[in-house]
Amino acid sequence: MSDILEIPSDRLLAAVRGLLVAKGVMTTDEIAERIRITDGGSPAQGARMVAKAWTDPEYKALLLRDGTAAAEMLAIPMRGLPPLGVLEDTAEVHNLVVCTLCSCYPRAVLGYPPFWFKSAAYRARAVRDPRGLIGEWGTVLPEGVKLRVVDSTADYRWMVLPRRPEGTEGWSEEQLAAIVREGDMIGVTIPSIA
């Protein structure tokens, strides 16, 4: 194949996949399954969990107690992944997640981290000047709300359970899930229906 159509990383990937199979580490089917699971991770998965927690108090309790079990309950594959912790926003506390050391991120439920989550600027400002940082998204916390920054440094992965916006009374889970964005589950934004 010509060098124009095939980039070096394609060739490297094919070689690694070939070796995994040749050495009996994984089968072709297992590799395909793992790729399918990884590609299935997206903010839409986290949004489904948030929407269900907003409408089902029992599910919310499970979500806060054991995020991994709550994800699995919605058929999100979590096997072999770090435990998922969920941080509840309340009228008193707003949570913001950062990984100052690298870019730890709950990929199964939020997908690939946005580019800014991995940036040195985000990681530094999230702990030194978080209100200024979320202001870049236009987010302003109400007076008196405590800001709690969670630095994801080790074996857990964290997502935020934001507060359900006013004006969504009677909405279905699907309607609610549609308004929950990636940033709402990191803590840089707050869900709104405006």
Next chain:
Amino acid sequence: MIAPGTKVRVKLDWPETRGPCHIRTPHYVRGETGVVERHLGNFPNPEDLAFARPAAVKALYHVRFDPKPFWKEGVAPEELVIEIFEHWLEEAA
């Protein structure tokens, strides 16, 4: 096991000065005092895992800090919570 509410100090240690290492305790919190919120679970020590060495299982804690004195700029959050392994924690007076 360290009970929730226990005051702890993060070791003021810099393994980085002694050779190659993989440390999950952020620089900015070393030597600082916080309060254990809860035990998160037990995990193989990433400091060994990173080098494919046999890794002892260590307790991991969520530790809460008041970060206001950490930096001389910006407006620090009211609370900062960090995952810290047991071998980085010592009793605080």
